[in-house]
Amino acid sequence: KAGVTQTPRYLIKTRGQQVTLSCSPISGHRSVSWYQQTPGQGLQFLFEYFSETQRNKGNFPGRFSGRQFSNSRSEMNVSTLELGDSALYLCASSFINSPVNYEQYFGPGTRLTVT
Amino acid sequence: QKEVEQNSGPLSVPEGAIASLNCTYSDRGSQSFFWYRQYSGKSPELIMSIYSNGDKEDGRFTAQLNKASQYVSLLIRDSQPSDSATYLCAVGGAGGTSYGKLTFGQGTILTVHP
Numbered sequence: 001k002a003g004v005t006q007t008p009r010y011l012i013k014t015r016g017q018q019v020t021l022s023c024s025p026i027s028g029h030r031s032v033s034w035y036q037q038t039p040g041q042g043l044q045f046l047f048e049y050f051s052e053t054q055r056n057k058g059n060f061p062g063r064f065s066g067r068q069f070s071n072s073r074s075e076m077n078v079s080t081l082e083l084g085d086s087a088l089y090l091c092a093s094s095f096i097n098s099p100v101n102y103e104q105y106f107g108p109g110t111r112l113t114v115t
Numbered sequence: 116q117k118e119v120e121q122n123s124g125p126l127s128v129p130e131g132a133i134a135s136l137n138c139t140y141s142d143r144g145s146q147s148f149f150w151y152r153q154y155s156g157k158s159p160e161l162i163m164s165i166y167s168n169g170d171k172e173d174g175r176f177t178a179q180l181n182k183a184s185q186y187v188s189l190l191i192r193d194s195q196p197s198d199s200a201t202y203l204c205a206v207g208g209a210g211g212t213s214y215g216k217l218t219f220g221q222g223t224i225l226t227v228h229p
Contacts, residue, residue, distance in 0.1 A: 033215040048215025055214040090158055102147050102207040104217060106158040
């Protein structure tokens with residue numbers, strides 16, 4: 001099975017711009033979670049989508065949003081970029097075969113640099 | 116208090132030794148526990164999952180869970196230089212506000228020297 005794919009892998013944007021990142025989960029996985037990883041804060045949960053519905057959201061401002069399509073592919077959008085948004089953005093997919101099984105498999109990430 | 120805390124590193128062990136990585140968590144409602152390995156410049160890779168108290172072995176890796184003590188650990192036997200990486204402990208809840216959310220520790224850097 002192919003793993004989780006993310007595009008683009010690298011991105012350089014300017015403050016105030018917006019960006020859209022894409023994630024394709026492992027075939028058959030319907031849950032997609034997004035995380036932000038920075039050296040100072042580590043891995044922080046952004047949000048999770050399942051069957052096109054956002055089920056959970058982390059403590060990030062409204063500039064961070066996402067969506068999921070019927071084929072389980074997901075996108076996240078960051079508007080009005082700030083320097084502090086520079087980070088590795090990771091998406092992870094899960095099969096969810098039980099209420100507590102959240103084995104998540106990560107994609108390679110998108111490295112976003114805001115200048 | 117951080118939600119998930121890992122033993123401070125970095126941890127350095129000789130090749131062939133046992134590496135012991137520890138993690139404590141604050142939410143008693145946590146249901147699922149994971150260890151990820153992250154090489155420099157790469158994304159986290161799932162290496163172990165554990166849901167019940169006790170030990171779970173997979174090759175050279177053993178995960179141990181004690182829910183009463185809110186403690187989870189990872190032992191790496193016969194450590195190899197290729198095990199040198201950052202190890203992340205992650206904790207999940209059950210449903211509700213825990214949907215799809217793993218809470219990660221800050222990571223422990225492990226170096227295995229020949």
